[in-house]
Amino acid sequence: MKYLKYNLLVLFSLLLVSCSEKHQSLKVLGINVWNEGEIVPNGFKGIVDIIDQTDSDVVLLQEVRSQGTINTLIDSLQKRGKAYYGKNLTISSAVMSKYPLTDIQSSTELGKDSYAFTKGTIKVKDQQITVYSIHLDWLYVGYYLGKGYCGTTWKKLDAPVIDADSLLRYTAQSRRIKEIKALIANMKQEEAKGNLVIFGGDFNEPSHLDWQEESKNIRDHSGMVINWDCSMLLQSAGYKDTYRTIYPNPVSHPGFTCNAGNKDANPAKLQWSLGIDDRERIDYLYYRPSDKIELTEVAIVGPKEDFYDGKIQFEPTEDNRIEQKGIWPSDHKATFAVFKIYTER
Numbered sequence: 001m002k003y004l005k006y007n008l009l010v011l012f013s014l015l016l017v018s019c020s021e022k023h024q025s026l027k028v029l030g031i032n033v034w035n036e037g038e039i040v041p042n043g044f045k046g047i048v049d050i051i052d053q054t055d056s057d058v059v060l061l062q063e064v065r066s067q068g069t070i071n072t073l074i075d076s077l078q079k080r081g082k083a084y085y086g087k088n089l090t091i092s093s094a095v096m097s098k099y100p101l102t103d104i105q106s107s108t109e110l111g112k113d114s115y116a117f118t119k120g121t122i123k124v125k126d127q128q129i130t131v132y133s134i135h136l137d138w139l140y141v142g143y144y145l146g147k148g149y150c151g152t153t154w155k156k157l158d159a160p161v162i163d164a165d166s167l168l169r170y171t172a173q174s175r176r177i178k179e180i181k182a183l184i185a186n187m188k189q190e191e192a193k194g195n196l197v198i199f200g201g202d203f204n205e206p207s208h209l210d211w212q213e214e215s216k217n218i219r220d221h222s223g224m225v226i227n228w229d230c231s232m233l234l235q236s237a238g239y240k241d242t243y244r245t246i247y248p249n250p251v252s253h254p255g256f257t258c259n260a261g262n263k264d265a266n267p268a269k270l271q272w273s274l275g276i277d278d279r280e281r282i283d284y285l286y287y288r289p290s291d292k293i294e295l296t297e298v299a300i301v302g303p304k305e306d307f308y309d310g311k312i313q314f315e316p317t318e319d320n321r322i323e324q325k326g327i328w329p330s331d332h333k334a335t336f337a338v339f340k341i342y343t344e345r
Helices: 004-018 045-054 067-078 164-173 176-192 229-236 241-247
Strands: 021-031 060-063 085-090 093-097 100-106 116-123 125-135 194-200 283-287 295-303 306-308 311-313 332-341
Touching: 021 045, 021 194, 021 283, 021 295, 045 067, 060 125, 060 194, 067 085, 067 093, 085 116, 093 116, 093 125, 116 176, 116 194, 125 176, 125 332, 164 194, 176 194, 176 229, 194 332, 241 283, 241 295, 241 332, 283 295, 283 332
Parallel strands: 021 060, 125 194
Antiparallel strands: 021 332, 060 093, 085 093, 100 116, 116 125, 194 283, 295 332, 306 311
8 A cells, every 4th residue: 555655646746747847937028118228327227127137038129129239138138147039120129039039020021011010939849939029100199189188299189089989080090000900910820830929019009908987987088988999909809918818907907008107217208298197008918818828927017106197106006016126217117927838848
């Protein structure tokens, strides 16, 4: 009997080891670095610090426009004992990874109707994953119109536009819908190869998940329920917003990413408008659900404070936050997610 118990214990231990070897954790950080970290004093070091602090396996960057910046980031992280690969293709978005990146392409190389993303493919054990860094058109930002400011010039209007259909028509003048449709078409090509898909970045548009009945009378939403186009298109195509998957309540977990209450920045550089609450969640991480990927954790990264109505303010919420230990480099907060990638070995 003792030998039987011992053998069962050994078998159970081997099964645990076998199971543990069949998935790999993957940490993903998405961050708009505000003109390559140049707006905030020592902002570039802040970018290096937050990548180091989160120990991210994949980094999706926006407002990075030169390979020189990516090379310097890689060199700086190498000095801290962390090896990354990365490439920038002279558009605003770039990808970095601890895993070698292949098939790196920018949206400008994928056809005249495609904009605003850079992609690369990594291999986690035997599973290929295509990752996309997104930076959508920043003009015709409809939610500002609803709060009394022009969403292109950011000049004050005579009165807010509080009709949802009017805001959607205004927003539709941007390139964002075309960009999202091009992104979805490209991701379907990667999925047809058997690749998993993870993507994120600065969408310059709220999510419809944040503008429904429960939030229509708070945060200067003026009673409006709005099904913003980009998030609706992604939801219809089957992609999941990581933050709302784990924290579905936009009242208790607003997850604001812009504007960040950055005490290291010049306040004049943060303020787009006065007298309103213009906080929004416009930075996201998304993925395509499958039996090969499991979302386990999400967080908003950066200062706990927001900047609105002309000053840095803190509203206690139930958001899951990772506060930076050093300088914050951006006017956006970052997004962070942890996945389990299930593999055959």
